[in-house]
Amino acid sequence: MIPATFEYVRAHSIEEAIQLLQRYGDRAKLLAGGHSLLPLMKLRLAQPEVLIDLGRVQELRGVREDTGALLIGAMTTHDEIARNPLVQQQCPLLAETASQIGDIQVRNMGTIGGSLAHADPAADYPAAVLALEAEILCQGPGGARTVRATEWFVDLLTTALRPEEVITQVRVPVRRPGQGYAYVKMPHPASGYSLIGVACLVTLEGGVCREARVAITGVGPKAVRLERVEGALVGKALDEAVVAEAAKVAADGLEATDDLYASAEYKRHLATVYTKRAVLRAIERARA
């Protein structure tokens, strides 16, 4: 619980952060809240020689409106996102997800950029950004680029982020008329991460499901979209029986890993239960 020696540097701008990444290369890690990185360092499972703190980079913070979307600075904390009125109104799924992350201390320090870059398989945001079809804006020495959330999560703790790149913003589409949302999770009794978390967006048109997006986290090595469930919902008039039937395929082909608190088998079972619950709640909200 005593980290190995490391050097601490503070970036004041995105540009400076990139320069520092270029200077130190893979000896450096970005500090973006630190709620995953610092415990790993204290256990000496991670031993970066340099920590580049993004905490003072003002341009990475805050929420802005864009055409049909919100632009959320990578260093915006979970708590800021949960409480931000713009996020609550325009993208309530993200606010609902943020409000369920960890505990108050974690939400006060942890950031959306940090969480997406770390890509913990049990983190909450991955399900939400997949369901939202958010975009992750990155900047590196070669300029800026945009990565779709669906292409972001590569594998366990692995993302599309390149070395020497910084996540700058997350672009989240705003809620459309007739769209309902829900994020439901079973928290891990010790860590507060998701044993399972399901994010859902459902768009109804005249009682019929026009679009459904369901994503799941916590079950396997990375968060994934449940396309078969989505397919079983779209075009149908949704009642409880239809949803329950659709949710049955949630675990089909779903990779699940054992945990001290939940076996893979149980998690696959939970996938159907939580998918059903998330979709039903989203429908309820779409109708409201």
Add this chain to the structure above:
Amino acid sequence: MAVTQVFGARIRRREDPRLITGNATYTDDVVLPRMCYVAFVRSPHAHARIKRIDTSRAKAAPGVVEVLTGADLEGKVQPIPCGWLVPGCDLKTPPHPALAKDKVRYVGDAVAVVVAETRAQAYDAAELVEVEYEVLPAVVDMEQALRGEVLVHEDVPQNRALLWALKGGDFEAAAREPGVQVIRQRLINQRLIPTAMEPRAAVAQYNPATGELTLWNTSQAPHIVRVLLSSTLGIPEHRVRVIAPEVGGGFGSKIPFYPEEAVVAYLAIRLGRSVKWTETRRENYMGTIHGRDHVTDAEIAVRPDGTIVGLRVRTLANLGAYLSTAAPAIPTLLYGLMLSGVYRIPNIECEVTGVFTNTTPTDAYRGAGRPEATYVVERMVDLAARELGMDPVEFRRKNFIPKDAFPYATPTGVVYDSGDYEAALNRALEILDYAKARSQQEEARRQGRYVGIGFSTYVEVTGAGPSKIAGATGFQGGLWESAGVRLYPTGKVTVFTGTSPHGQGEETTFAQIVSQELGVPLDDIEVIHGDTDAIAMGWGTYGSRTTPVGGTAVYLAAQRVKEKAMRIAAHQLEVAVEDLVFENGRFHVRGAPERAITIQEVARQAYFAWNLPEGMEPGLEAQVNWDPPNFVFPFGTHVCMVEVDPETGQVRFLRYVAVDDCGRVINPLLVDGQVHGGIVQGVAQALWEFAKYDENGHLLTTSLADYAVPKASWLPWFETDRTETPSPVNPLGVKGVGETGTIAATPCVVNAVMDALSPLGIRHIDMPLLPERVWRAIQAAKGGGRG
């Protein structure tokens, strides 16, 4: 009479302002000149032979002052002794070296120690100590350990540390009685990790010129540390001072005398420099004692009318790799003797096998033996009631020890001091509105919901205890308690106690006792604890003994002071003592309230000594060592209502009602606080907490991300109330309440969940009732099997 009632008042904890504003001094806050820092090198293997230790790279690392191994301590630091040598159980006490020498016996067993100029340097260098291990097969499971194929200690066959038996009456005969039914169940009481907020720490300072050693550490019993430190290091006891400054929780885990404390003290002597060690949370999980870890086969024998005629239990208790200080007593005396619960059970038999395994040693954890006993009794009572188709309340009521039966001698050999179990039960039923709760349950069941109501009617033993019993049971010390009450010439008061509170709040309650007795304002009273130089002797804080034993000593010391003050007052007012009235800190002549002298003025007179009664010595203080005549037995009823989500197995609380009886209450606010905290830990055992080893003895729960410490937001609103049945054992009429919540809550929750699942035919699920376990039991039951 207009007497200010301080005793019994809801007074806020006087210790809190400094604790919550960062102005308290914990061991880790102690900073001394030329202090260096310690890191221990710990075994990553559960069982291995140490082939070779190479410290050369570590010694050459930056800032390193010293690196020692077990061999270096040979003849310098004696093995760590066990402090409770329970007789008649063939107790094996294999040596527990401060640093492992030939073999490591659990993950976390310390093999070397590094001292450096900074804490970080010490931990860096610790990684450079090269230990060559020959890994041996490890044994974690108790039944496997008893087969003796792998021996934790070569000279302890079958790994059997102790075999303790108790026979009150004749279970077999009772079970043979016509019509009697025997209900059996295996009950697992899982291993828990205490997880005090403050990890253990020690700071040692040695003065080579005077030979004086001072140790600041996170102890619940600094005087015991003093004597054990003295004997382990061979330093005369009068040259050892132990200070337990602010201690951030213990729950029993800070009672034992640990190897690290001895090593840190030895290093201070060897190096002539002050030395500090603070364990990390990971070390806390591996190296600080664990609790519980029983496997019990229980049988309860009942007549068709619901009369309990016998209880028989066979328990395996996992003691870990070494005997911790009080370890032998926890699963024997503190468990077996309490198996009568609140019931009149004529025949009780108990056999306990203590087992060595390649795991962290176990010892007292909040409740220490009584939660395990209460879990067995309250689960078996529920199972019996259900088997007979009786309401669990009526079944309990039928078997209660009636209130006119006290003092009540149990077949296990203890004498309950006082009790009125029905009163507490009735109050709990009233708060819950039992009839309404049952009809709500019925309604829920009609809707296909799984709602359950669970009871725990408990009794436990606190206030350890008569020293002659301590001696007879092998405790290597006494269990009386000391107190001093000193008035200064200005009338201000210092109270000294040999107990060592570490969160319980006795700085407030002891001040209330003295304030009530001497009529001195609370703000004029200071309570001193946790320093062996300030207090001659004491036995510490554990087993809910602080208030019933330590508080009584304080009360008696205050009385003695008052008696002397009264004689001075009578002398000065020129009347007989019998003609004086003492009221609100003022002595006045009966019938002439204006002829008076305050206790503050008496104090001044006592010290100035210008005009004292003939032959009286000056000063106004008293020292009392009080040895209680018996233990005290708090009791109560906890009842909760839960709902189980059949799709996920999750348990949700609807109500939690706790009615406790701890005799007379000094401060209801603090009693509530103790009950709340206790319930939280008890609920956590029922639902979430467990320590987990893999089959190779690797501890898998080594951080707060793996070990499920309860979260406030998951807990119900606690509806607390009390009945008040004074104890005749002590003049205050008080009983300890520090552990009752934990003891009561665990079976209460499990019983509620089993009640919820009873329509499915589910009888029992082992703790913790994690969603998956409950879901699996439901699946099995729905699949036609019985869970």
